[in-house]
Amino acid sequence: MSWAAALALAYLIGAVPCGFLIAKSLTGEDVRASGSGSTGATNVVRKAGLAAGLLTYVLDVLKGFLALWVAAWVSGSTSPRLLGAAGLAAVLGHMFPVYLGLRGGKGVATGVGVFLVLSPVATLLALLTWGLVFALTRTVSLGSLLGVLVLPIGIWLCDGWWLGRASEVWLPSLIWAVAIGTAIIARHGGNLQRLYRGTESTFRQTGWQTPPDS
Structure with a gap:
């Protein structure tokens, strides 16, 4: 039961929509209605400015x-297994917030x-x-x-190879990195399509260049 409570709380913490709340308080609008439709920092920059985006990222x-x-x-x-599972729950909460x-x-x-804790x-x-990559391409995604x-x-x-540590020290973090990374890549499906087409949003000196279908 303690593990179930821990994962549920991790999800609810991850689900707190910081970017939505910040953009809403500054603009009165739903940040998801424009740009990429995300509540993340990049889309908040587009909607509410750089300072709001940086605050969103930190939170x-x-x-x-x-x-x-x-x-x-x-x-x-x-336990690395518990912390990794809690990390996945938090990331999924951010992606799919119940609120x-x-x-x-x-x-x-x-x-x-999550990984600043697991593998800084x-x-x-x-x-x-x-x-x-951003410095070279100005492409956040x-x-x-x-x-x-x-x-x-x-x-x-x-964490492992060159230090000669046993696999049980670093392998759980690697497994959770793959699991969480897979979820993040899947969530970037639209970005991958736009990167392939060469129409992905970029940040230039003139500001965010956002195609209509982003």
């Missing part, structure tokens, strides 16, 4: 961290918060990947997707 990261802390406190366990009719964001920032060095490597792909490799390299 979404904190949701992932808080979800794991609460899950550990409620269950009395810091907003299951229409939320794409889970990247909340996933960052690998997470920093994934964030560096995002930063480099491409950086996010490549960062998701780098994360499990980073866990293997940074």
